[in-house]
Amino acid sequence: MKRRLLILGIALGIVAVGFIIMMILFSLKKQPQKTPRPQVEVFVKAETVKYRDLQAVIYSSGRLHAYNKVVVSSEVSGRLGEGDVPFRNGQKFQKGQVIAKVINPEFPLSLKAGKSTFLQNLALILPDLKLDFPESYPAWQSFFESIDIDKPLPDLPEPRSSQERTFLASRNILSSYYSLLADQARLDKYLIRAPFSGAFNEILQDVGVVVNVGTQLATIVRTDLYELEVPVIVEEVKLLSPGDSVWVSDETAKIRRKGVIRRIGAVVNPSSQAVSVFVSLPGDAGLYDGMYLTAELYGRIIPDVMEMPRNAVFNTNHVYVIKDMRLVEKTIEIVKRNDQTLYLRGLDEGEELVVEPLLNVSGNPIYKILR
Known part of the structure; x- marks a missing residue:
């Protein structure tokens, strides 16, 4: 009996000594150092905020029309005859030329x-x-x-x-x-003279017929002066004035002509909320009545604004600026919208404005400026 107890005690002692040694060895083992997660760096396009005076440029489109389109009628009776030019559709003439005669000997x-x-x-x-x-x-x-x-x-x-x-x-x-x-x-009145340089648009009577007072003979259009009517929204029409310069071009940009704002309408179109602006263009080769043209209207100078891409603005009037390599959201005042850009105020000069759209802005990365 005593022998069994002795053997059991020795076994327990060996186990206890082994446990103690194991704990000592564990305590001597060095803990592995944790590797810190690397900081993410994001490069974004940014521009330093600086205000300057910019000219308002407004883009709009419309159809070109002859400045004058007149129906020529006879004021006397007689037989219709040709004048200095053939009495035919499309025939051009100069101001003062006899375009038709009424013959009554x-x-x-x-x-x-x-x-x-x-x-x-x-x-x-x-x-x-x-x-x-x-x-x-x-x-x-x-x-x-x-x-x-x-x-x-x-x-x-x-x-x-x-x-x-x-x-x-x-x-x-x-x-x-x-x-x-x-x-x-x-x-x-038996000699019908051209009131302007133009062309016959439509011949209504044949040469040789007998005409009376009031008989319509032809429709003529002016070709030395055209007018382009373009719509401009109410917010931007206040930036324009008669006499402002305009550049007009077609869809292919092969035709580019300089014009001037002749007058500005006084009525707002209820459906489009736009005002008609009339641009005067001198007659030139390549321009025809009814053409569809795009106008660049150069209005007044807008003081103390900065231009930036429209797609870099979010939530209507919010932008990002970079401060201490972090993004800061700010609100801006939009002065004028263009097709691809806009004019703004409301930021401090010297701030770094992000000028490209940012998607999935999350985490806390470091933002670096890409010039």
Whole structure:
């Protein structure tokens, strides 16, 4: 019995000594050092905030129209004839050229007959003028001699007294003279002259037909001056004024012309909330009525603003700036929006403004500026 207890005690002692030795060895073992997680670095595009004066440039599009489009009508009766240019669709002409004639041989002869009768009546009163109004006689004699029935009437001498005027009126000299002037003015209407440089847009009558007063002959358009109507939103139209410069181009950018704002509408379109701005363009090769063009309207100078890409703005008017290599969210004042950029205020000069869109901003990385 004693022997068993002795053996058990020795065994327990060996186990206890082994445990103690194991603990001592564990205590002597060095703990491994933890490796710190590396700090993530992100490179972003940024610009130093600096304000300056920038010109407002507004982009809009519209259709080009001829500045004048006129329906030509006959003011007299007769047979329609060609003028200095062919009476055909698309035919161009210059200002002052005869673009059509109304032929009526009877009327010029009637006018000549009226002038002959007037000369006869004037010859009958010259002796009385010489006796009763000797101071006026030389002027009337010179007027009589200057009348040519194939040319326009010269100016009528001015009566020197009420008695002279009464004498002329009683002899129907004044009424006959002004009646001839009216017929002379009517004669000019048989030649239809171009009011501007342009082209025939539509021919409504054929040469040779008989026309009456009021008959529509053709539609003509002006080709030396065009007008482009473009819509501009209410917020931006206040930046424009008549006389501002405009550059106009087509979709292919092969046509680029300089124009000027002629006038600005006073009514807002209720559906688009835009105001019509009218741009004047000189006639040039490549421009045609009805073309679709894009306009760059250069308005007034906006003081103390900075330009940045629109896609770097989030939540309408929030941006990121970099401070101590960390992102800081700030609010800006948007002064003007362009297609790809905007003008802003509200940041301190010298701050580093992020000018590219940032996605999935999370964690706490170090942000470094990429110039």
